[in-house]
Amino acid sequence: MTTDTMTLTHTQIDWKRLIFLFTGLILFALVNFAPSFPDAVDPLGKHFALGRSAQGALAVFLLAGTWWVFEVVPIGITSLTIGVLQVLFMIRPANSAFKDFMDPSVLFIFASLVIGMVFTKTGLTRRLAYKMLAIVGENTSMILLGCFVVTALLTHIMAHTAVAATMYPLMITIYSMYSDDNKPTRFGKALFIGMAYVAGAGSIITLLGAARGAVAIGFYRDIIGKEISFFDLSYYMFPVGWLMVLILWVFFMFFLKPEKKTIPGLREKAKRLSAEMGSITRKEVIAASIIFACIFIMSMRSFIPFLKPLDKTAVILVSTILFFILGILDLKDLEAIPWNIILLFGGAMSIGFCLWETGAAEWLAINWLTLFQKSHWFVFVMSIAFFVMIMTNFIMNVAAIAISLPVALVIAPYLGVAPEVILFASLVTAGMPFILLVGAAPNAIAYDSKQFTTGEFFGYGVPASIILMIVVAIFVLVVWPLMGMPILVKPV
16 A cells, blocks of 8 residues: 555544544443442432433433534434434333334424425425515525514414424525525525524414423423413513524624625515516415415414314324325425434434433433522522523423423422422523524424534534523513512522
8 A cells, every 4th residue: 555545545534523423432331331320319308219221311312412413423323323222222122212213293393394395396485485585685684684583473373393394495495596506604504593593482482382381381280280371471481582583683693694795686586586486376375275274273272172182293294195195295205305304303202202211311300400409599590491401402392391390390499489480491491402403393404404514503502502591591580570470489
């Protein structure tokens, strides 16, 4: 072998990838084969042991987090590794570890992606994009703001996953008018990462944006014995949600300022292209009718009693079936679905249920929250919000709420903290997982744009999460008390 060949071979080795690949494996081995960890003890003195399977769940959790952040293998392959490790190391049986890959939430994401595909194929996306651009004009900052506002508004009436799937093709069309190729740009990163972040910010404002609100209110009712209404939630969440939308717009204009201040001639070009599309077609009408009928039924489940038993996944999958029955989609479209994203969420559900079922998540929550059981009330409230924010980046936000809220509500009376502030602070951070793609479906849908890497998403997510915690602190200390939210009560 010549010197030149040896040098070429050496330079082709991706050392960064290898380092983080083995970092994940080492973390897994260190935790999985370590001696048993001490029990967690709650404020009432009850012990929670960390069994071998729970310790194994934590080990898989660390490996998955490392591999997802640094993308040492495709994100879908990391998800498959999650299932395989659970089975090989007897953390959970195969019928549990792999069953979660077809959880209803994963199928909901699948159906949402299909809706996005239909918007694109029928031309509805281009029609909507041209109309929007004709309104917001040629200034790239206003285009970003317009996209963010529309995304947030839609999450008030439909699930943020469905909103992201609807907005994604619209933004692909808008981006095609900014750049002639698919190379990443600052504008592209801001557009797609921003859409994911804003979908979370908007989804906290009503119970229709995500399931986490209804679950948290259910826990609150069962533990505290008080009811939080749809309008109570929106009253306190509206200002924080919309403030975060505006802050995120400023954030992206600062960190990812578009290369072009304007796109000359964009408004006229959008008007011309819209006119060239002609009248709305029969397929567009059928597709739009199916999509909005499904959205209407899912939205009305919260208000119409006889619709409540209908599962939202079954409702949205009806749209997928109808698209193929009516010939709007075909086999090639089915094969074009981004299965990497579907696998990503399958793995996220698997590790989430693994941490939940083995007791590892509860052990983590109790250990974390009891660290603050004798602290100042404000520190305690912020510690809960922080824990939920971190956990919701790794596991389902519903699970993050479910493991932390009951423990927090038990500790709160001893510190003189009102339960309402704990509930709302937790719901704010549960809705905005800015660090990892697996934190929310909009994050993964945005990733399909290929405008950013998982490391870049993580990099922008850290300062965005710090800003989120500052906003929560301001609302806990100032805004919510002025709005009439109880913050402190007489300690037990």
